Amino acid sequence: MISIIFPAHNEAEKIEEAVLRTAEEAKKLGLDFEIIIAEDGSTDGTDKIASKLAETYDFVKHLHSDERLGRGEALRRALKESRGEVIIYMDADLSTDISHLKDLIDNIRDYDIVIGSRLLKESDAKRPLSREIPSRVYNFLVRLLLKSSIRDHQCGFKALRREVAEDLFFKVKDNHWFFDTELLILAQRKGYRIKEIPVKWRHEENSKVKLLKDSFYMLKNIIRLMG
Template identity: 35%
Template sequence: MDGSWGFFPPVVSVYALLSSLALLVMLSISAFFLEFARKIGCRQSRDHSSGVASFFEDPNSLKKVPCPSIFDPAERYISLIVPAFNEEHRLSGALVETINYLQERAQLDSSFSYEVIIVDDGSTDRTSKVAFDFVRKHTIDKVRVILLGGNHGKGEAIRKGMLHSRGELLLMLDADGATQITDLQKLESRICEFAEKELKSPLLSGQGLKISDVSVAAFGSRAHLEKQALATRKWYRNFLMKGFHLVVLLTAGSGIRDTQCGFKMFTRTAARRLFTNVRLKRWCFDVELVYLCKHLKIPMIEISVSWSEIPGSKIRLTSILHMLFELVLIRVGYGLGIWKIRP
């Protein structure tokens, strides 16, 4: 049989080869995601079981201050957690505005107590010096700094800050000051309103519970600014963001229009349940929080906040790709039961 390909014609042989290669690539990618998700799950288990003591460094004293735990009773009304990575030039202005606001409220209301926790995510500039200058000025009782050593990601920085906070209410906010600090009252009032209704319900009334004992999360949102943002951003950034929002919808479902706003508040109980479960360390931990809220049946409230573009954004094209990677991890980790959720 001259020029013969045996039983298979050339087209069928090439098709079979390409199909085999495609199947091999898909299996390799699936195995990679499964192994990566498994490692993250194992790492989270080690984090919960390690019990390693942590300390705050006090520049005004030679003594180290033990870090409290989210499982301890609250000692402050509100904790503000500020993740910072190479924020030497933007952190100071945001902290001055934030602490001035907190001091004014404390002067008007003697029951209002607060702490600001700055989590330095392995900065290579003078971010830690700026942060410790505020500790020296305001004391470690009001301002605290956690040094992560290496760069782990914004999600991990916030998780660490949440787990070592003392507040009944816990607010995460960005170090650039893009959201007006006074908007925390919008989130605070909605959380208190919701919690008070729950505490008056027949199921909870008479048990001596506080607002911090009710699980609820408030998400600051820039969704009302979307039209303005679409008009000012480059077309390719709009295309990428629209695609990202679609994937977020498919991953976490509907309910929160703006998952990525860095201004979110939680009651102490909600924070304990969420941040002892969250696994993603970088961009999409916000989406994971939405997913966890739905699974744990923690009510979510989305609230419009004032927001302004601050120069120095760290989001790049590679960041978008990393976000998509993490969204796939959420589906793989939770969808296949690799990541267990503690109640």
């Protein structure tokens, strides 16, 4: 079985479409799958939509939290409730084209972790320069300061073997946006086999990332992992 997790905070406008499009793609691929909405302290009605989806479709599970726990804790809770041998998590805005689900599945047979990458030359990623330049600088600093061989640490489209997810999710200390980077740094230090795949990706105009504030936060965490 494949477990697909959507960490979701205030995604009322997107979560239903994300779930239904993902389910359609999974069925097309003939997968035995479940979709877990790890709904994290939403205040915009995401919880109600997620609950209705879980009532309507037997492949959907809704995990609700009254308080915002953060991306990391939402993923840990979902992992505990999941049944899949492969754990996939992705952003509810589906910025990464869902057709790449097949690429995750095909490659996870030979690797421990498979991740979408916007920064491979084969990728088709479109976003404004105000986002593109900071992203490239950030990933350069992670490679330089943390000795990473990965091009794109933050693309929200990842698959892990279950035993690898169980090992890494609970070792990551960060609970928010740095979760993905820290996960991949720990994975490399532990010698896990990681595959980056090119993806079609489109910038989400209503991104929750706050550039200046989050840049300082990410830099602080890079320094933490250097110690």
